[in-house]
Amino acid sequence: MTLSFGRHYLAIPGPSVMPDRVLRAMHRAGPNIYEGALVEMMPTLTDDLKAIARTRHNVAIYISNGHGAWEAALSNVLAPGDTVLSLCTGRFGHGWTEMAEALGVQVQIDDFGMRAPVDPDRVESALQADPDHRIRAVLLTHVDTSTSIKNDVAAVRAAMDAAGHPALLMVDCIASMGCDRFEMDAWGVDVAITASQKGLMVPPGVAFVFFSDKAARVRAEITRVSRYWDWTDRANPDLFYQYFGGTAPTHHLYGVREALDMIAEEGGMEAVWARHALLARAIWAAFDCWSDRGPVELNVANPAHRSCAVTSVHIGAPHGTALRRWTEEKLGVTLGIGLGMQSEDDPNADGFFRLGHMGHVNAPMVMGALSSIQAGMTALKIPHGAGALEVAAQLIAEA
Ligand SMILES: *Cc1c(COP(=O)(O)O)cnc(C)c1O
Numbered sequence: 535m536t537l538s539f540g541r542h543y544l545a546i547p548g549p550s551v552m553p554d555r556v557l558r559a560m561h562r563a564g565p566n567i568y569e570g571a572l573v574e575m576m577p578t579l580t581d582d583l584k585a586i587a588r589t590r591h592n593v594a595i596y597i598s599n600g601h602g603a604w605e606a607a608l609s610n611v612l613a614p615g616d617t618v619l620s621l622c623t624g625r626f627g628h629g630w631t632e633m634a635e636a637l638g639v640q641v642q643i644d645d646f647g648m649r650a651p652v653d654p655d656r657v658e659s660a661l662q663a664d665p666d667h668r669i670r671a672v673l674l675t676h677v678d679t680s681t682s683i684k685n686d687v688a689a690v691r692a693a694m695d696a697a698g699h700p701a702l703l704m705v706d707c708i709a710s711m712g713c714d715r716f717e718m719d720a721w722g723v724d725v726a727i728t729a730s731q732k733g734l735m736v737p738p739g740v741a742f743v744f745f746s747d748k749a750a751r752v753r754a755e756i757t758r759v760s761r762y763w764d765w766t767d768r769a770n771p772d773l774f775y776q777y778f779g780g781t782a783p784t785h786h787l788y789g790v791r792e793a794l795d796m797i798a799e800e801g802g803m804e805a806v807w808a809r810h811a812l813l814a815r816a817i818w819a820a821f822d823c824w825s826d827r828g829p830v831e832l833n834v835a836n837p838a839h840r841s842c843a844v845t846s847v848h849i850g851a852p853h854g855t856a857l858r859r860w861t862e863e864k865l866g867v868t869l870g871i872g873l874g875m876q877s878e879d880d881p882n883a884d885g886f887f888r889l890g891h892m893g894h895v896n897a898p899m900v901m902g903a904l905s906s907i908q909a910g911m912t913a914l915k916i917p918h919g920a921g922a923l924e925v926a927a928q929l930i931a932e933a
Pocket residue numbers: 548599600601602626675677678679706707708709729738
């Protein structure tokens with residue numbers, strides 16, 4: 535018997551659930567792109583985006599996905615032959631690194647594995663070993679979406695300061711922005727990037743690069759920046775089209791406007807972060823119960839190192855794939871695949887799955903996802919500990 539009729543739930547870590555309000559805001563006739571409401575809306579959009587990133591500095595908008603934001607950020611502050619220190623805690627750090635390499639940048643990788651965050655002491659040592667300051671930037675992924683590791687951005691900045699190193703701190707916040715606390719200015723971040731389709735609840739298609747005045751000065755020294763990726767005019771346009779280097783992503787802008795309004799109505803970033811944190815605790819508590827018996831195990835042992843946006847789970851092959859198929863086909867709940875988690879004894883990533891809980895997610899959605907996972911483990915005879923749904927409900931009751 536199938537129980538999937540009803541609203542399908544895409545519980546993957548991006549693209550995330552799109553609010554009906556966002557979709558309705560986008561569903562309209564094309565606006566005038568030369569004057570009027572859309573043009574007048576832009577300053578409110580950039581102001582509110584900066585508030586999301588907790589910065590008073592600059593934002594450039596791109597018609598792109600997160601990969602475009604990766605390339606845009608790198609293109610503005612690095613020239614071929616420059617060196618970066620790339621701190622990797624999962625698949626996404628390596629992806630950004632590969633993009634830097636493709637742009638002719640020399641890459642020094644420090645890989646912290648798939649289950650632990652960046653160790654700031656190692657960052658400090660690496661920078662101390664660079665007395666000539668060849669390293670121009672440190673690349674860090676705030677939340678790695680494959681492993682669900684959350685890195686301590688402020689601690690990395692402190693390590694850079696302790697080493698007295700002038701490199702830029704560049705942070706990938708694509709998974710974390712709007713979910714996990716992030717304070718660009720207070721944490722001394724020079725470049726922060728995100729995209730529309732995760733914590734910001736808008737379909738994929740626009741990306742944002744926030745940059746400090748220090749990063750802007752570095753940009754000014756670079757002689758050749760790809761015209762399209764150049765953030766200078768986008769952040770300080772004289773004419774409306776310069777925000778986008780061409781035609782505006784008209785409907786996405788209405789979607790972003792609506793999503794920012796929803797964040798404000800909820801009570802701003804503190805409220806949004808608190809919701810994500812509580813729901814994540816309920817999820818972790820459920821997994822802790824399931825882990826008491828059988829193969830289920832959270833990828834990140836220390837709660838302080840876990841993201842509130844996504845949870846990566848080990849469940850052993852072939853259970854990960856079997857569970858995803860079961861919840862999708864029987865119940866209409868799509869869980870995320872294991873990404874970059876393969877080890878030599880498990881080459882097919884069948885032993886992992888991920889649960890996305892970013893953006894437009896409330897308690898019944900989380901309880902529904904957890905119940906669906908438990909039903910799937912029961913149906914598939916995957917052993918698991920008891921009491922998971924009760925502890926999750928208890929945490930929600932206490933909130
Ligand atoms: C999703 C994601 C990306 C890639 O974004 P795309 O829109 O798929 O290009 C990069 N980094 C992180 C941390 C992500 O979560």
